[in-house]
Amino acid sequence: MTAYIKFTAISGAHNEDPLCYLLEVDEAKLLLDCGWTDKFDPDDLKHLKRIAKQVDAVLLSHADVDHLGAYPYALGHLGLTCTSYGTFPVHDMGQICMYDAYQSRADVEDFKTFTLDHVDAAFEKMVTLRYSQPFSLSGKCKGITITAYAAGHTVGGTIWKIKKDTDEIVYAVDYNHKKDRHLNGTVLMSTEALARPSVLITDAYNAKNEQPLRKTRDAALVDTITAALNANASVLIPVDSSTRVLELAYLLEQHWAFHRLHYPLAFLAHQSYRTMSLAKTMLEWMGDGIAQAFTQRREAPFDLKYMRTLYRLQDLEKIKGPKIVLASLSSLDTGWSQQIFRDWAAIEQNIVILPDRGAPGSLTRTLYDEWNARADARTADGIRPATNVELDIPLCAKRKIPLEGDELAQHLALEQQQREADAIAAAKARALLEEDESDMDDDEGEVAEVANILASGYDIYVKDQTRTGGFFKQSQSYRMFPVIDTRKRVDDYGEQIDPQVYTRGEYQYEKQQVEEVEEPQPMEIDKIRPEEEQIPSKYITTDIVLNVRCKVIYIDFEGRSDGQSIRNILPQVAPRKLILVRGSVEATKHLAEYCLATESITSEVFTPQIGECINVSAATNIYQVKLTDSLVSSLKMSEMSDYELAYVSGIVRFPSNENDTKAPEAGDTEALDLTSSPTSSPTAPRPQPATQEIPILDLTPLPMQKRHRPILVGDVKLSEFRRLLQSEGFVTEFGRAGVLVVNPGSSEAVVVTRAAAGKLSMEGRAGDVFYKVRKLLYSQHAIL
Structure with a gap:
């Protein structure tokens, strides 16, 4: 189907x-x-x-x-x-x-x-x-693997x-x-x-x-970097933060280790350390060279000894002299790469190596287009050299500056007010929640009310009931600190229960064991999620014109x-x-x-x-057909892979309503002949399947079924068919254009060819070999 x-x-x-x-x-x-x-x-x-x-x-x-x-x-x-x-x-x-x-x-x-x-x-x-790993989807995607x-x-x-x-x-x-x-x-x-x-x-x-050979590209990268560093210039390579940077980092680390270079090599990204740490745990997903280095020479790939993993620009500024920096992000539109580029772009000796062309509209694509227009023709190895780029690029420079002085004091005051407001709101919400959930009786409620008063004041005034005053005299009031005997909570048997009793001994140990088992394993989100800075800051945006005079090359x-x-x-x-x-x-x-x-x-x-x-459906008209049990039991099924197939000739009619399961009678008019379904082009509109509100169809067999020409159903790959022939003792070989030749060189040679439409054809002299090959080929199909 x-x-x-x-x-x-x-x-x-x-x-x-x-x-x-x-x-x-x-x-x-x-x-x-x-x-x-x-x-x-x-x-x-x-x-x-x-x-x-x-x-x-x-x-x-x-x-x-x-x-x-x-x-x-x-x-x-x-x-x-x-x-x-x-x-x-x-x-x-x-x-x-x-x-x-x-x-x-x-x-x-x-x-x-x-x-x-x-x-x-x-x-x-x-x-x-x-x-x-095949994975079966569920829900609306049921049936999809x-x-x-x-x-x-x-x-x-x-x-x-x-x-x-x-x-x-x-x-x-x-x-x-x-x-x-x-x-x-x-x-x-x-x-x-x-x-x-x-x-x-x-x-x-x-x-x-067109892409040069990997050996050529690696050599061009190393030679360009070496020439720049020897000329007392720095090199910037804008990279992504987690994927293709691994290839460049591994290449440069190996080069630095082999030649014992002393020039500083750094990878600057907010997640640089975590990227390399995770790369060490993914050796099974990497290539054969990584696996051999680990198993044969016990080398730990991405255990960087020459490349420094930095996550702050201040750390890079401490490194003096010429250096090579892999900085994120690759577009140069934001991130450390843009900030470094703004500082280095005006120095003619510096060089920017672009490992990819960048997205249209990005600063990387702007540099690539300018280099592509200025660079000389390709050399014999297919690599075009670096060239000086002269551009004046309007740029919106953004910065984050810590607050100071009055701005900092005002910010802290606002934060304090906000914290107090949040605390008051939380206290009110907590009080309402406790009031709703309280199961105290009236007496306990009064006691709690007095306790709340005492929590907010030191004394209460109790009126003296034995003395009375006249119009101008008031009754005497005495300050008094009452002693309240709070009612203890007990169970139905009058015993006061200490909850700590039930968290001692073996019960406490078992509870601890359960908590240890259910505790999530480390190295999940909490370990790789960065900590957000809490330093009060403000953001400044400045429109500048970036004068680009450095060298640029795309490898x-x-x-x-x-x-x-x-x-x-x-x-x-x-x-x-x-x-x-x-x-x-x-x-x-x-x-x-x-x-x-x-x-x-x-x-x-x-x-x-x-x-x-x-x-792009394979069929042009798809319907869901409902078959009666008597019809299904009379069909002769042929097995193919995980399916059972049969050929049915009949008339398809739309039922009068969706709940009507009665078989249509011979006099019904609205019908389609299954044996002559219309076809259409791949992009032409066609009827929707039954799953999209097309009525389910009833199928009844024709009174007099005509004999149909047998149909072969299946898709046989020549490589699989060749293995079957070899297991049966035939000599086979592939000729030009994927032609399979059986018993080549003999008088009974048979040629099996796959046409462009996927159909198979056989050519050869009629005889035992031809009929045996044909029988094996038929056995790979379901014959209906």
């Missing part, structure tokens, strides 16, 4: 904006990533706001702002209430990423878009999975496989087939579980880019497959339908044209616009 599948691009289509997409599988609504920019402008989420309350599950693929930046805000402000899913590193590193992004904003402005509580609440709702596979690019980066019935949807964005120093490449091409999906959703971000450390690799990968995956998302208009068009011109790739290629909903 096929599912009803719709896809809507919320953000990141025909542009390079963050990734966010809505996938509808029957009634279930899945949100694929929930990205934002580090500007955190709520106006960018207008499309997400319309559908957030309807989402049933969120699948997060990478632990950076581009993929999960809007998740805490959507959970706290847009009504998103569902559970999210991601790998363990995406959970831990993603939380650190959002902490760092929040602190970078809160350091320079009164940032209220989201809080650390929103971040904590968001990641508490995340279910963590391991690679290749999701599985995470390695995507490369970032630690824990994920390619999602979403399966419902016979439909398989693969969401593969920002993957990297090449091996990094700390990560293996993606498994997109190497596992058959991701081969030939019903729908492949992928990006065109690098469709027109590709984005960790994504380039255009040539993408064009080689897609034919191997061979999707039935292809959806291209995130990428410039030119890159999206270029990749779409290539796919349409390549026969081994599907001709059904979709490039949706933002907000456009497209229908």
Whole structure:
């Protein structure tokens, strides 16, 4: 049975904006990533706001702002209430990423878009999975199974496989087939579980880019840094706070250790120490090189000896002389990287190394565009050299300054007044609560009232009842401090119970043991959540013109497959339908044209616009059909995988009402012939499934069923069929274009070919070999 599948691009289509997409599988609504920019402008989420309350599950693929930046805000402000899913590193590193992004904003402005509580609440709702671990969803998503596979690019980066019935949807964005120093490449091409999906959703971000070899890029980075430091200049590398920074940090740490360099090397981020501490615990998610270094040489990767992890700018200012700094955030729009860049940009000897191009509109993209326009042609190794950039950039400089003098005194006075007001309000609320919950009788109430009076005054006045006064004389009053014998609370038997009696001995020990078991384990949110500063401060905004005169170079450390690799990968995956998302208009068009011109790739290629909903269901007309028990018992079922299939020829009629279960009679007029269902194009509108208020149909067999031509149902992969043939004693080999040859070189050779539409054909001389191969091929299908 096929599912009803719709896809809507919320953000990141025909542009390079963050990734966010809505996938509808029957009634279930899945949100694929929930990205934002580090500007955190709520106006960018207008499309997400319309559908957030309807989402049933969120699948997060990478632990950076581009993929999960809007998740805490959507959970706290847009009504998103569902559970999210991601790998363990995406959970831990993603939380650190959002902490760092929040602190970078809160350091320079009164940032209220989201809080650390929103971040904590968001990641508490995340279910963590391991690679290749199928997980069945529940609720409206019942029947859907999701599985995470390695995507490369970032630690824990994920390619999602979403399966419902016979439909398989693969969401593969920002993957990297090449091996990094700390990560293996993606498994997109190497596992058959991701081969030939019903729908492949992928990006065109690098469709027109060429990437030099890793060895060349590493050498260019090291040579550029060495030349700058020898020239008594400093180097700034703007990086993210938790993902791709690991590749650069590991590379530079190894280089410093091998050459015993004395130049200061620092990683400056609010969460720098926590990032490296967590990286030490994620060795199983990293590449083979990391595992070998740990098992064979007992080296602890990311146990940094040469790189300093700093979290305050004051600590960096104490380091004198030329230095290299990896600073967050990578966009240069905020964070320590922008503050360092403002101080170093006017010095011509300094150099800024851009490991990625940055988002459109960011300061990083501005520098990249200027370098791209000024840099010389590529050298033989494919790396373009650094060049001096001359720019005057209008910039809004923001600072946070501690309060002093009268401002500090006024702030403290207001805080004291607020604390007193809060204390009074809390006392009143507590008194009302105690009054409501009190079970004292009237006498005890009077005693409590007197006790309250005594708590606020030292004495009371008692009138002397034996003396009276006239018009001008008042009766004498005596000051008296009364002694009140409070009533002790006892049980029904008159015994006073001491609660401490019941918390001694073995009971107290058992209670302590239970508390120790139920106590949450450390290294959760409390251990990685940063402490918010309580220093009274004010925020100052100044419009400046930043004079950029330093050198700039772009060296590709984005960790994504380039255009040539993408064009080689897609034919191997061979999707039935292809959806291209995130990428410039030119890159999206270029990749779409290539796919349409390549026969081994599907001709059904979709490039949706933002907000456009497209229908990518495998079938064009889907109905829910109700069969009678007598009809089901008469069917001859054929097994295929986990399903039982049968062929039925009959007439479909709409019942007069939804509760009518009576079989239609032969004279009914409104009917459809099952054997001649109409077809339509993939994007053409079609009837909705029964789950969307289409009436359930009744099916009755025709009085005289005609014999139908047998139908083969199934999708046999040639690689699996080859293993079956070899187990039966046949000699096989793959020829050109994926052709499987059985008994090559003999007179009875048989050729099995898969056409572009997925159909299999056999060619060969009629004989024992041909019929045996055909019988084995038929056995891999259900024959109806």
